[in-house]
Amino acid sequence: MRDTIYALSTGQPPAGVAVIRISGPATRFGLETVTGSIPPARMARFCAIRNSAGELLDQGLALFFPAPRSFTGEDVAELQIHGSRASVSAVLAALSALDGFRPAEAGEFTRRAFENGRMDLTAVEGLADLIRAETESQRRQALSQSGGRLKDLYEGWATRLTRARALIEADIDFSDEDDIPGSVADSIWPDIGLLAEEIGRHLAGARAGEIIRSGFRVALIGPPNVGKSSLLNCLAQRDVAIVSDMAGTTRDVIEVRLDIAGHLVLMMDTAGIRGSDNPVELEGIRRSLLAAGDANLVLELRGLTGSEPPSAEIPGLSGDRLVVWTKADLKETSGTPAAGIAVSSKSGAGVDTLIAAIAERLYALDAGMEDAVPTRERHIQLLKECVAELDAALAEADAPLEIRSERLRAASHALGKITGTVDVEHLLGVIFSEFCVGK
Numbered sequence: 001m002r003d004t005i006y007a008l009s010t011g012q013p014p015a016g017v018a019v020i021r022i023s024g025p026a027t028r029f030g031l032e033t034v035t036g037s038i039p040p041a042r043m044a045r046f047c048a049i050r051n052s053a054g055e056l057l058d059q060g061l062a063l064f065f066p067a068p069r070s071f072t073g074e075d076v077a078e079l080q081i082h083g084s085r086a087s088v089s090a091v092l093a094a095l096s097a098l099d100g101f102r103p104a105e106a107g108e109f110t111r112r113a114f115e116n117g118r119m120d121l122t123a124v125e126g127l128a129d130l131i132r133a134e135t136e137s138q139r140r141q142a143l144s145q146s147g148g149r150l151k152d153l154y155e156g157w158a159t160r161l162t163r164a165r166a167l168i169e170a171d172i173d174f175s176d177e178d179d180i181p182g183s184v185a186d187s188i189w190p191d192i193g194l195l196a197e198e199i200g201r202h203l204a205g206a207r208a209g210e211i212i213r214s215g216f217r218v219a220l221i222g223p224p225n226v227g228k229s230s231l232l233n234c235l236a237q238r239d240v241a242i243v244s245d246m247a248g249t250t251r252d253v254i255e256v257r258l259d260i261a262g263h264l265v266l267m268m269d270t271a272g273i274r275g276s277d278n279p280v281e282l283e284g285i286r287r288s289l290l291a292a293g294d295a296n297l298v299l300e301l302r303g304l305t306g307s308e309p310p311s312a313e314i315p316g317l318s319g320d321r322l323v324v325w326t327k328a329d330l331k332e333t334s335g336t337p338a339a340g341i342a343v344s345s346k347s348g349a350g351v352d353t354l355i356a357a358i359a360e361r362l363y364a365l366d367a368g369m370e371d372a373v374p375t376r377e378r379h380i381q382l383l384k385e386c387v388a389e390l391d392a393a394l395a396e397a398d399a400p401l402e403i404r405s406e407r408l409r410a411a412s413h414a415l416g417k418i419t420g421t422v423d424v425e426h427l428l429g430v431i432f433s434e435f436c437v438g439k
């Protein structure tokens with residue numbers, strides 16, 4: 001028999017309340033042993049929690065979710081107890097003494113949910129993202145994905161492919177008989193064309209989805225002493241990077257996680273870019289350039305006062321850039337250059353304008369967010385694979401139907417790999433339900 005697993009599902013004690021979750025075939029036995037009875041399904045019951053020797057450990061709430069209507073698809077119980085270290089460890093120890101019980105491994109509840117068909121892979125990934133979400137946009141995206149939005153989309157596409165293949169199969173099997181016209185399969189290709197376009201549009205949103213999930217990368221780039229580290233500290237509202245009037249202080253790329261307009265922004269302070277003989281500084285400069293090349297937005301800092309060396313040309317930058325004039329407090333406003341934003345880390349002037357300019361770019365990411373978007377490289381690769389097979393099937397108009405059908409099978413397989421639900425039974429089911437062949 002399968003192990004029954006248990007774990008503390010809430011954060012580390014101490015806390016007001018702790019939730020201990022149990023899943024597996026011995027759940028009822030475990031609940032009966034520690035609480036004396038099984039509460040009605042999905043209803044909270046107040047109870048005393050005891051070990052098998054009958055010693056009172058705590059009082060709390062017990063909930064029972066009978067299989068299959070539970071998170072894992074197995075019998076699941078939750079104990080809500082006091083969130084002290086001692087209460088939690090006493091109850092965990094009582095559970096560990098029970099036959100068939102063992103502590104759950106990381107992600108094991110979710111793994112069982114997947115194995116029991118309660119969640120597909122995209123929902124599993126969405127749940128993992130939701131648990132880690134730091135910002136509003138991450139929360140919204142992860143919540144919709146964990147709720148099955150991508151699953152519904154991909155399974156809908158897979159069903160269309162299955163239907164198309166069923167029509168082709170029928171054509172191949174019965175084309176020599178008169179009761180089924182030989183051109184049934186021809187009707188499917190326009191829909192396959194539309195499907196390829198739909199997946200293409202979905203893929204176009206992938207960049208935004210990935211950025212929302214992993215953070216919008218902004219690099220602060222400029223000559224030494226222009227005020228990069230000061231601006232980072234100002235934006236982070238704490239002293240993260242060392243500020244000094246000695247040129248060449250910052251050498252490693254320092255990354256700060258900021259929440260701007262509900263989005264995760266990874267703001268990177270870098271080494272000042274200048275000619276140098278110092279190998280450590282040169283390595284720092286190399287890393288600055290890498291960070292700049294990787295960034296979704298480069299803030300190119302320039303000194304308003306003119307006392308800093310002029311900004312060196314940054315090689316190989318193709319992305320979005322914004323010129324930021326620093327130390328605005330030292331300069332009469334009349335001299336502010338037209339292009340870019342003037343800021344002072346000292347007085348805070350212009351910082352709101354800079355944040356608004358970054359936020360504008362973040363809102364642009366949200367533009368397509370009412371639609372579900374792929375959020376991981378894995379999705380993107382498999383979707384591209386799928387589209388390539390569809391395009392090939394469409395292009396091979398003169399090829400035998402078997403070969404074109406095989407392309408559709410491969411496309412469908414790629415979608416099945418995204419959701420983790422590749423199966424052939426599905427194909428047979430559709431054939432038999434849609435065709436009253438009856439012979």
Ligand SMILES: Nc1nc2c(ncn2[C@@H]2O[C@H](COP(=O)(O)OP(=O)(O)O)[C@@H](O)[C@H]2O)c(=O)[nH]1
Pocket residue numbers: 223224225226227228229230231242243244245247248249250272326327328329330343344345346347
């Ligand atoms: N007056 C004024 N001084 C600044 C401002 N930002 C930076 N500084 C000064 O400029 C020097 C270099 O700053 P730092 O942030 O270390 O520059 P970095 O080398 O580009 O990281 C320090 O002495 C800072 O105090 C500002 O907005 N106004």
Ligand SMILES: [Mg+2]
Pocket residue numbers: 228229230241242243249250270271272
């Ligand atoms: Mg610095």
